[in-house]
Amino acid sequence: MYVAGEPSRQDLQELSGLGITGILGPASMGERAREAGLELYACGGAFPAGDHPPQEDLALDIRGRRQLWFGSCCPNHQPTRERNLEGYRAMAQAPGVSGLVMDGARFSSPASSLDLDSVFTCFCPRCMGKMDALGLDPERIRAGVSALYAWLREGGERPREWRGVHQWLDFRRICAGEHLKDFACIAREEGLAAGAFFFPPSLGRLVGQSYRDMGDSLDVIFPMLYPAYPEKPGDPGTACLNWELFAMGRLLTLGGAMGHSEALRALSGWMGVELPPPAQLRREVPRALVGKETARAIREGKPAQIVPILQLDDPKLEASMAQAEAAGAQALAFFAWEPALPGNWKQVLARTR
Numbered sequence: 001m002y003v004a005g006e007p008s009r010q011d012l013q014e015l016s017g018l019g020i021t022g023i024l025g026p027a028s029m030g031e032r033a034r035e036a037g038l039e040l041y042a043c044g045g046a047f048p049a050g051d052h053p054p055q056e057d058l059a060l061d062i063r064g065r066r067q068l069w070f071g072s073c074c075p076n077h078q079p080t081r082e083r084n085l086e087g088y089r090a091m092a093q094a095p096g097v098s099g100l101v102m103d104g105a106r107f108s109s110p111a112s113s114l115d116l117d118s119v120f121t122c123f124c125p126r127c128m129g130k131m132d133a134l135g136l137d138p139e140r141i142r143a144g145v146s147a148l149y150a151w152l153r154e155g156g157e158r159p160r161e162w163r164g165v166h167q168w169l170d171f172r173r174i175c176a177g178e179h180l181k182d183f184a185c186i187a188r189e190e191g192l193a194a195g196a197f198f199f200p201p202s203l204g205r206l207v208g209q210s211y212r213d214m215g216d217s218l219d220v221i222f223p224m225l226y227p228a229y230p231e232k233p234g235d236p237g238t239a240c241l242n243w244e245l246f247a248m249g250r251l252l253t254l255g256g257a258m259g260h261s262e263a264l265r266a267l268s269g270w271m272g273v274e275l276p277p278p279a280q281l282r283r284e285v286p287r288a289l290v291g292k293e294t295a296r297a298i299r300e301g302k303p304a305q306i307v308p309i310l311q312l313d314d315p316k317l318e319a320s321m322a323q324a325e326a327a328g329a330q331a332l333a334f335f336a337w338e339p340a341l342p343g344n345w346k347q348v349l350a351r352t353r
Protein backbone atom coordinates (compact mmCIF):
# COMPACT_ATOMS: atom_id res chain seq x y z
CA MET A 1 0.00 0.00 0.00
CA TYR A 2 1.42 3.38 -0.97
CA VAL A 3 0.60 6.25 1.30
CA ALA A 4 1.81 9.81 0.83
CA GLY A 5 2.93 11.13 4.20
CA GLU A 6 3.76 8.99 7.20
CA PRO A 7 0.96 7.03 8.86
CA SER A 8 1.03 6.86 12.66
CA ARG A 9 1.99 3.73 14.61
CA GLN A 10 -1.67 3.10 15.25
CA ASP A 11 -2.59 3.43 11.55
CA LEU A 12 0.14 0.93 10.68
CA GLN A 13 -1.11 -1.55 13.29
CA GLU A 14 -4.61 -1.23 11.89
CA LEU A 15 -3.39 -1.71 8.32
CA SER A 16 -1.62 -4.87 9.41
CA GLY A 17 -4.84 -6.06 11.07
CA LEU A 18 -6.70 -5.51 7.78
CA GLY A 19 -4.41 -7.93 5.93
CA ILE A 20 -2.05 -5.37 4.39
CA THR A 21 1.45 -6.89 4.24
CA GLY A 22 3.63 -3.93 3.34
CA ILE A 23 3.92 -0.19 2.97
CA LEU A 24 5.38 1.85 0.14
CA GLY A 25 6.66 5.06 1.67
CA PRO A 26 9.65 7.03 2.96
CA ALA A 27 12.66 5.12 4.32
CA SER A 28 12.19 6.85 7.68
CA MET A 29 9.12 4.66 8.32
CA GLY A 30 11.10 1.40 8.39
CA GLU A 31 11.21 0.75 12.09
CA ARG A 32 7.63 1.76 12.68
CA ALA A 33 6.51 -0.53 9.86
CA ARG A 34 8.54 -3.44 11.23
CA GLU A 35 7.00 -3.02 14.68
CA ALA A 36 3.59 -3.34 13.04
CA GLY A 37 4.68 -6.48 11.19
CA LEU A 38 4.75 -4.71 7.81
CA GLU A 39 7.48 -4.69 5.17
CA LEU A 40 8.64 -1.28 4.03
CA TYR A 41 9.46 -0.63 0.39
CA ALA A 42 11.22 2.72 0.47
CA CYS A 43 10.16 5.02 -2.39
CA GLY A 44 11.68 8.01 -4.07
CA GLY A 45 11.64 9.89 -7.37
CA ALA A 46 14.17 9.37 -10.16
CA PHE A 47 15.20 12.83 -11.38
CA PRO A 48 14.00 15.34 -8.74
CA ALA A 49 14.66 18.91 -9.85
CA GLY A 50 14.47 20.36 -6.31
CA ASP A 51 13.04 23.75 -5.40
CA HIS A 52 15.17 26.12 -7.48
CA PRO A 53 16.74 24.11 -10.29
CA PRO A 54 19.15 25.88 -12.64
CA GLN A 55 17.45 26.27 -16.04
CA GLU A 56 20.11 24.20 -17.79
CA ASP A 57 19.27 21.17 -15.61
CA LEU A 58 15.71 21.12 -16.97
CA ALA A 59 14.41 19.34 -20.06
CA LEU A 60 14.27 21.32 -23.31
CA ASP A 61 11.25 20.97 -25.60
CA ILE A 62 11.30 20.82 -29.38
CA ARG A 63 10.74 24.60 -29.65
CA GLY A 64 13.59 25.43 -27.26
CA ARG A 65 11.62 26.10 -24.06
CA ARG A 66 12.70 24.71 -20.69
CA GLN A 67 10.12 22.37 -19.17
CA LEU A 68 9.71 21.24 -15.59
CA TRP A 69 7.69 18.01 -15.65
CA PHE A 70 6.57 15.97 -12.61
CA GLY A 71 9.00 18.04 -10.52
CA SER A 72 11.81 16.49 -12.56
CA CYS A 73 14.73 17.69 -14.63
CA CYS A 74 16.20 16.31 -17.84
CA PRO A 75 16.51 12.54 -17.34
CA ASN A 76 20.07 12.71 -18.69
CA HIS A 77 21.32 15.33 -16.24
CA GLN A 78 24.20 13.30 -14.85
CA PRO A 79 24.67 15.04 -11.46
CA THR A 80 20.96 14.52 -10.70
CA ARG A 81 21.18 10.87 -11.67
CA GLU A 82 24.24 10.30 -9.50
CA ARG A 83 22.72 12.11 -6.54
CA ASN A 84 19.59 10.04 -6.97
CA LEU A 85 21.49 6.74 -6.90
CA GLU A 86 23.47 7.86 -3.83
CA GLY A 87 20.14 8.74 -2.20
CA TYR A 88 18.92 5.18 -2.79
CA ARG A 89 22.14 3.78 -1.28
CA ALA A 90 21.46 5.85 1.83
CA MET A 91 17.80 4.71 1.92
CA ALA A 92 18.99 1.11 1.80
CA GLN A 93 20.85 1.64 5.09
CA ALA A 94 17.74 2.76 6.98
CA PRO A 95 16.50 0.17 9.47
CA GLY A 96 13.54 -2.00 8.49
CA VAL A 97 13.72 -1.44 4.72
CA SER A 98 12.96 -4.58 2.63
CA GLY A 99 13.02 -3.07 -0.83
CA LEU A 100 13.61 0.08 -2.85
CA VAL A 101 11.11 1.52 -5.31
CA MET A 102 11.73 4.16 -7.96
CA ASP A 103 9.07 6.52 -9.27
CA GLY A 104 9.34 8.82 -12.30
CA ALA A 105 12.12 6.89 -14.11
CA ARG A 106 10.92 8.03 -17.50
CA PHE A 107 10.37 11.07 -19.69
CA SER A 108 7.43 13.46 -19.62
CA SER A 109 3.90 12.36 -20.56
CA PRO A 110 0.93 14.47 -21.75
CA ALA A 111 -0.31 14.84 -18.16
CA SER A 112 3.12 15.24 -16.50
CA SER A 113 2.61 19.00 -16.27
CA LEU A 114 -0.18 21.48 -16.84
CA ASP A 115 1.63 22.45 -20.04
CA LEU A 116 0.91 19.85 -22.74
CA ASP A 117 4.19 20.76 -24.44
CA SER A 118 6.45 19.17 -21.80
CA VAL A 119 5.92 15.82 -23.52
CA PHE A 120 7.94 17.04 -26.54
CA THR A 121 11.28 16.74 -24.72
CA CYS A 122 14.20 16.35 -24.41
CA PHE A 123 16.30 18.18 -26.96
CA CYS A 124 18.92 19.69 -24.66
CA PRO A 125 22.57 19.50 -25.77
CA ARG A 126 23.18 16.57 -23.36
CA CYS A 127 20.35 14.54 -24.89
CA MET A 128 21.26 15.44 -28.48
CA GLY A 129 24.85 14.36 -27.80
CA LYS A 130 23.65 11.15 -26.24
CA MET A 131 21.39 10.30 -29.18
CA ASP A 132 24.48 10.55 -31.36
CA ALA A 133 26.61 8.46 -28.97
CA LEU A 134 23.93 5.75 -28.98
CA GLY A 135 24.10 5.52 -32.76
CA LEU A 136 20.72 7.21 -33.26
CA ASP A 137 20.25 10.11 -35.65
CA PRO A 138 19.72 13.31 -33.60
CA GLU A 139 18.78 15.44 -36.61
CA ARG A 140 16.27 12.93 -37.92
CA ILE A 141 14.78 12.72 -34.40
CA ARG A 142 14.58 16.49 -34.14
CA ALA A 143 12.96 16.79 -37.58
CA GLY A 144 10.47 13.99 -36.82
CA VAL A 145 9.35 15.41 -33.47
CA SER A 146 9.26 18.93 -34.90
CA ALA A 147 6.87 17.74 -37.64
CA LEU A 148 4.79 15.89 -35.03
CA TYR A 149 4.62 19.05 -32.92
CA ALA A 150 3.67 21.18 -35.91
CA TRP A 151 0.84 18.75 -36.75
CA LEU A 152 -0.53 18.50 -33.21
CA ARG A 153 0.03 22.03 -31.97
CA GLU A 154 0.52 24.40 -34.87
CA GLY A 155 -2.00 23.33 -37.50
CA GLY A 156 0.63 21.70 -39.72
CA GLU A 157 0.25 18.74 -42.06
CA ARG A 158 0.10 15.15 -40.78
CA PRO A 159 3.71 13.89 -40.91
CA ARG A 160 4.48 11.36 -43.63
CA GLU A 161 7.78 10.28 -42.12
CA TRP A 162 7.73 8.68 -38.65
CA ARG A 163 11.19 7.12 -38.30
CA GLY A 164 12.48 10.10 -36.32
CA VAL A 165 9.58 9.80 -33.86
CA HIS A 166 10.25 6.08 -33.41
CA GLN A 167 13.93 6.78 -32.72
CA TRP A 168 12.89 9.46 -30.21
CA LEU A 169 10.80 6.87 -28.34
CA ASP A 170 13.67 4.37 -28.52
CA PHE A 171 15.96 7.02 -27.04
CA ARG A 172 13.55 7.53 -24.15
CA ARG A 173 13.38 3.78 -23.52
CA ILE A 174 17.16 3.37 -23.55
CA CYS A 175 17.81 6.30 -21.18
CA ALA A 176 15.07 5.45 -18.67
CA GLY A 177 16.16 1.80 -18.75
CA GLU A 178 19.78 2.76 -18.04
CA HIS A 179 18.84 4.58 -14.86
CA LEU A 180 16.51 1.81 -13.71
CA LYS A 181 19.22 -0.79 -14.28
CA ASP A 182 21.76 1.25 -12.29
CA PHE A 183 19.17 1.55 -9.52
CA ALA A 184 18.42 -2.19 -9.56
CA CYS A 185 22.18 -2.95 -9.20
CA ILE A 186 22.31 -0.83 -6.07
CA ALA A 187 19.29 -2.61 -4.57
CA ARG A 188 20.89 -5.99 -5.33
CA GLU A 189 24.24 -4.94 -3.82
CA GLU A 190 22.37 -3.97 -0.67
CA GLY A 191 20.48 -7.27 -0.63
CA LEU A 192 17.12 -5.58 -1.22
CA ALA A 193 14.32 -6.04 -3.73
CA ALA A 194 14.25 -3.53 -6.61
CA GLY A 195 10.87 -2.16 -7.69
CA ALA A 196 9.48 0.65 -9.81
CA PHE A 197 6.21 2.42 -10.47
CA PHE A 198 5.45 2.13 -14.17
CA PHE A 199 2.96 3.71 -16.54
CA PRO A 200 0.25 1.34 -17.77
CA PRO A 201 1.95 -0.77 -20.47
CA SER A 202 -0.11 0.71 -23.33
CA LEU A 203 1.26 4.17 -22.44
CA GLY A 204 4.76 2.97 -21.49
CA ARG A 205 6.30 3.37 -24.95
CA LEU A 206 5.44 7.05 -24.93
CA VAL A 207 7.44 7.77 -21.76
CA GLY A 208 10.27 5.25 -22.16
CA GLN A 209 9.07 2.55 -19.75
CA SER A 210 9.36 -0.90 -21.28
CA TYR A 211 8.08 -3.91 -19.36
CA ARG A 212 9.89 -6.21 -21.80
CA ASP A 213 13.22 -4.46 -21.21
CA MET A 214 12.95 -4.20 -17.44
CA GLY A 215 11.35 -7.51 -16.40
CA ASP A 216 14.76 -9.16 -15.99
CA SER A 217 16.27 -6.28 -14.00
CA LEU A 218 13.50 -5.45 -11.55
CA ASP A 219 12.03 -7.77 -8.91
CA VAL A 220 8.67 -6.06 -8.87
CA ILE A 221 6.89 -3.65 -11.20
CA PHE A 222 3.88 -1.70 -9.98
CA PRO A 223 1.73 -0.69 -12.98
CA MET A 224 -0.10 2.48 -11.91
CA LEU A 225 -3.73 1.77 -12.83
CA TYR A 226 -5.70 4.74 -11.57
CA PRO A 227 -8.95 4.88 -13.55
CA ALA A 228 -10.84 7.75 -11.92
CA TYR A 229 -8.48 10.21 -10.32
CA PRO A 230 -10.52 13.24 -9.22
CA GLU A 231 -9.89 16.71 -10.62
CA LYS A 232 -7.73 18.79 -8.28
CA PRO A 233 -6.71 22.40 -8.98
CA GLY A 234 -3.13 22.64 -10.20
CA ASP A 235 -2.77 18.85 -10.42
CA PRO A 236 -2.49 17.43 -13.97
CA GLY A 237 -3.29 13.87 -12.75
CA THR A 238 0.05 12.47 -13.89
CA ALA A 239 0.06 8.74 -14.75
CA CYS A 240 -3.70 8.39 -14.12
CA LEU A 241 -5.47 6.60 -16.96
CA ASN A 242 -8.33 9.10 -17.12
CA TRP A 243 -6.08 12.19 -17.15
CA GLU A 244 -3.35 10.86 -19.43
CA LEU A 245 -5.93 9.75 -22.01
CA PHE A 246 -7.88 12.98 -21.67
CA ALA A 247 -4.64 14.95 -22.23
CA MET A 248 -3.82 12.79 -25.27
CA GLY A 249 -7.28 13.59 -26.63
CA ARG A 250 -6.56 17.29 -26.18
CA LEU A 251 -3.22 16.93 -27.96
CA LEU A 252 -4.95 15.26 -30.89
CA THR A 253 -7.74 17.84 -31.18
CA LEU A 254 -6.62 21.25 -29.84
CA GLY A 255 -4.49 22.16 -32.86
CA GLY A 256 -6.97 20.64 -35.31
CA ALA A 257 -4.97 17.46 -36.12
CA MET A 258 -8.15 15.40 -35.60
CA GLY A 259 -11.81 15.95 -34.88
CA HIS A 260 -13.21 14.72 -31.56
CA SER A 261 -14.73 11.48 -32.86
CA GLU A 262 -11.63 10.60 -34.89
CA ALA A 263 -9.43 11.21 -31.83
CA LEU A 264 -11.69 9.06 -29.68
CA ARG A 265 -11.57 6.24 -32.23
CA ALA A 266 -7.77 6.51 -32.39
CA LEU A 267 -7.37 6.41 -28.60
CA SER A 268 -9.88 3.56 -28.21
CA GLY A 269 -8.03 1.60 -30.88
CA TRP A 270 -4.72 2.25 -29.14
CA MET A 271 -6.02 1.10 -25.74
CA GLY A 272 -8.14 -1.77 -27.08
CA VAL A 273 -11.18 -0.59 -25.11
CA GLU A 274 -14.03 1.69 -26.18
CA LEU A 275 -13.40 4.97 -24.39
CA PRO A 276 -16.12 7.45 -23.44
CA PRO A 277 -16.33 11.01 -24.87
CA PRO A 278 -14.02 13.67 -23.33
CA ALA A 279 -16.45 15.00 -20.70
CA GLN A 280 -16.67 11.52 -19.18
CA LEU A 281 -13.12 10.46 -20.02
CA ARG A 282 -11.72 13.16 -17.76
CA ARG A 283 -13.70 11.58 -14.89
CA GLU A 284 -13.11 7.88 -15.50
CA VAL A 285 -12.13 5.11 -17.89
CA PRO A 286 -13.93 1.76 -18.21
CA ARG A 287 -12.60 -0.61 -15.55
CA ALA A 288 -12.03 -3.25 -18.25
CA LEU A 289 -8.87 -1.25 -18.95
CA VAL A 290 -7.50 -2.22 -15.51
CA GLY A 291 -7.81 -5.89 -16.50
CA LYS A 292 -6.33 -5.41 -19.98
CA GLU A 293 -3.35 -3.43 -18.71
CA THR A 294 -2.72 -5.91 -15.88
CA ALA A 295 -2.72 -8.84 -18.32
CA ARG A 296 -0.35 -7.04 -20.68
CA ALA A 297 2.00 -6.06 -17.82
CA ILE A 298 2.18 -9.68 -16.64
CA ARG A 299 2.78 -10.93 -20.19
CA GLU A 300 5.51 -8.43 -21.00
CA GLY A 301 7.09 -7.89 -17.57
CA LYS A 302 8.10 -11.47 -16.81
CA PRO A 303 9.94 -12.60 -14.72
CA ALA A 304 9.36 -9.53 -12.52
CA GLN A 305 6.41 -9.79 -10.17
CA ILE A 306 3.58 -7.52 -11.35
CA VAL A 307 1.66 -5.80 -8.56
CA PRO A 308 -0.96 -3.40 -9.95
CA ILE A 309 -1.27 -0.33 -7.79
CA LEU A 310 -4.91 0.77 -7.67
CA GLN A 311 -6.51 3.99 -6.57
CA LEU A 312 -7.86 3.61 -3.02
CA ASP A 313 -10.51 6.29 -3.56
CA ASP A 314 -11.73 4.76 -6.85
CA PRO A 315 -15.54 4.80 -6.48
CA LYS A 316 -15.61 1.40 -8.23
CA LEU A 317 -12.60 -0.07 -6.39
CA GLU A 318 -14.12 -3.54 -6.11
CA ALA A 319 -14.64 -3.67 -9.88
CA SER A 320 -11.05 -2.55 -10.49
CA MET A 321 -9.73 -5.16 -8.06
CA ALA A 322 -11.82 -7.88 -9.68
CA GLN A 323 -10.42 -6.89 -13.10
CA ALA A 324 -6.81 -6.97 -11.89
CA GLU A 325 -7.25 -10.30 -10.09
CA ALA A 326 -9.07 -11.95 -13.00
CA ALA A 327 -6.18 -10.87 -15.24
CA GLY A 328 -3.75 -12.78 -13.03
CA ALA A 329 -2.46 -10.33 -10.41
CA GLN A 330 -1.31 -12.29 -7.35
CA ALA A 331 -0.98 -9.20 -5.15
CA LEU A 332 -2.35 -5.68 -5.24
CA ALA A 333 -1.14 -2.34 -3.94
CA PHE A 334 -3.21 0.73 -3.18
CA PHE A 335 -2.43 4.37 -3.67
CA ALA A 336 -3.81 7.08 -1.42
CA TRP A 337 -2.86 10.64 -2.28
CA GLU A 338 -3.63 12.57 0.85
CA PRO A 339 -1.41 14.12 3.51
CA ALA A 340 -2.27 10.94 5.39
CA LEU A 341 -4.77 8.21 4.70
CA PRO A 342 -8.18 9.35 3.42
CA GLY A 343 -10.78 9.44 6.18
CA ASN A 344 -12.67 6.29 5.29
CA TRP A 345 -9.71 4.04 4.41
CA LYS A 346 -10.52 1.45 7.04
CA GLN A 347 -14.02 0.87 5.68
CA VAL A 348 -12.68 0.82 2.11
CA LEU A 349 -9.97 -1.73 2.90
CA ALA A 350 -12.26 -3.83 5.08
CA ARG A 351 -14.71 -4.06 2.15
CA THR A 352 -11.97 -5.36 -0.13
CA ARG A 353 -10.88 -8.28 2.05
Ligand SMILES: [Zn+2]
Pocket residue numbers: 058059060074075076077122123124125126127
Ligand atom coordinates in the same frame (compact mmCIF):
# COMPACT_ATOMS: atom_id res chain seq x y z
ZN1 LIG B 1 17.93 16.52 -21.93
